[in-house]
Amino acid sequence: MLGLAADRLRADTNRLLAFLFHQGILDEQFLQLQQLEDESSPNFVSEVVNIYFHESEKLLRNLRSLLMDRELSDYNKMGIHLNQFMGSSSSIGAKRIRNVCVAFRAASEQNNRAGCLRALELLEHEYCFLKNKLHELFQIQQQRVLAAGVRYPMQN
Amino acid sequence: MEAAGEVLRSGSSQELHVLAVDDSYVDRKVIEKLLKISSCKVTAVESGARALQFLGLDGEKGALGFNGLKVNLIMTDYSMPGMTGYELLKKIKRSSAFREIPVVIMSSENILTRIDSCLEEGAEEFLVKPVKLSDVRRLMKDCIMRGETEVKEGRRVDKRKLEDDNRTSSLSSSSSTPSSSPSPPSSPPFGFDVATSELISSPPHSSKRAKLRDSD
Numbered sequence: 001m002l003g004l005a006a007d008r009l010r011a012d013t014n015r016l017l018a019f020l021f022h023q024g025i026l027d028e029q030f031l032q033l034q035q036l037e038d039e040s041s042p043n044f045v046s047e048v049v050n051i052y053f054h055e056s057e058k059l060l061r062n063l064r065s066l067l068m069d070r071e072l073s074d075y076n077k078m079g080i081h082l083n084q085f086m087g088s089s090s091s092i093g094a095k096r097i098r099n100v101c102v103a104f105r106a107a108s109e110q111n112n113r114a115g116c117l118r119a120l121e122l123l124e125h126e127y128c129f130l131k132n133k134l135h136e137l138f139q140i141q142q143q144r145v146l147a148a149g150v151r152y153p154m155q156n
Numbered sequence: 157m158e159a160a161g162e163v164l165r166s167g168s169s170q171e172l173h174v175l176a177v178d179d180s181y182v183d184r185k186v187i188e189k190l191l192k193i194s195s196c197k198v199t200a201v202e203s204g205a206r207a208l209q210f211l212g213l214d215g216e217k218g219a220l221g222f223n224g225l226k227v228n229l230i231m232t233d234y235s236m237p238g239m240t241g242y243e244l245l246k247k248i249k250r251s252s253a254f255r256e257i258p259v260v261i262m263s264s265e266n267i268l269t270r271i272d273s274c275l276e277e278g279a280e281e282f283l284v285k286p287v288k289l290s291d292v293r294r295l296m297k298d299c300i301m302r303g304e305t306e307v308k309e310g311r312r313v314d315k316r317k318l319e320d321d322n323r324t325s326s327l328s329s330s331s332s333t334p335s336s337s338p339s340p341p342s343s344p345p346f347g348f349d350v351a352t353s354e355l356i357s358s359p360p361h362s363s364k365r366a367k368l369r370d371s372d
Contacts, residue, residue, distance in 0.1 A: 029288075032286070032288055032289065033186070036186075036289070041189070048182060048185050055180070055181060080237070083264075084179075086264060087182075087233075087235075088182040088183065090264055090286050091285065093286070
């Protein structure tokens with residue numbers, strides 16, 4: 001029965017990952033990160049992703065406050081934040097978010113406030129979605145660790 | 157062969173010591189992991205200024221970093237606030253103490269003029285982000301090969317002297333000196349006889365390295 005739970009969890013993981021790749025939300029860089037996990041750093045991916053979440057939320061807040069300033073929208077500063085966001089997103093394989101950043105940056109370079117607002121909303125939406133899905137993924141992986149651990153007492 | 161490789165490596169350990177420079181915490185974590193998995197010692201700093209501090213370029217210390225380990229390779233992001241990776245590259249290549257340390261530039265943007273100017277200033281390679289394990293492994297191999305070749309041919313010691321001699325009489329249109337400028341990794345060894353024309357024309361590996369991304 002424990003074996004079935006582990007199998008089910010593994011299937012859940014694969015299904016979720018397949019979905020995320022198929023939708024273009026994640027790309028192969030995410031797989032690369034997973035390949036870097038080893039015994040010395042079994043939580044490497046979730047650690048990096050949590051740093052990414054932390055940084056991203058700061059960047060999103062900054063972008064929003066820059067855009068809300070109707071008098072002087074500092075498009076230059078927006079560009080800097082967007083470059084950072086693009087960079088870190090591509091580093092973890094967050095392909096869709098990175099692509100929205102590219103569009104957002106194009107709008108900011110044209111001082112197109114309406115375009116920027118639209119892009120920001122899309123960015124916030126994509127970010128929320130990714131965060132939820134990755135939390136789901138990490139939860140499943142936690143359960144897998146637990147499922148594997150429960151086995152041991154029974155082996156005696 | 158083994159002795160040759162050890163000369164390049166830091167201290168008595170077999171590992172290469174890499175100084176990684178990136179203002180993004182996410183990227184620092186990733187590059188650190190990539191390097192550690194490739195059996196390197198890593199020092200990750202967040203800015204060009206910190207990198208220079210570590211090297212002792214802005215102070216009185218010599219060629220050793222604060223923890224006494226010689227730096228074998230510098231990998232730096234291009235776009236950083238304050239000092240860009242390009243500016244850091246120039247400072248390093250213009251210092252007598254550190255110009256021999258290979259410098260690799262990383263950038264999430266694939267801009268040909270950017271790539272060319274970095275290579276012209278003496279960058280070893282220009283990597284388009286996100287950096288992969290295969291990129292790092294190849295760098296390690298190139299670094300090691302470079303070190304072994306130089307020692308084998310007895311040139312490492314003489315290089316600096318010859319550089320200074322050549323600097324004034326340099327014919328190259330690029331700002332870097334002929335003998336120290338790296339030729340593309342695909343054509344070992346790095347020797348004195350790198351023709352000036354090779355330096356002027358765009359090295360073949362810049363287009364190989366700069367993978368085109370459709371989202372740009």
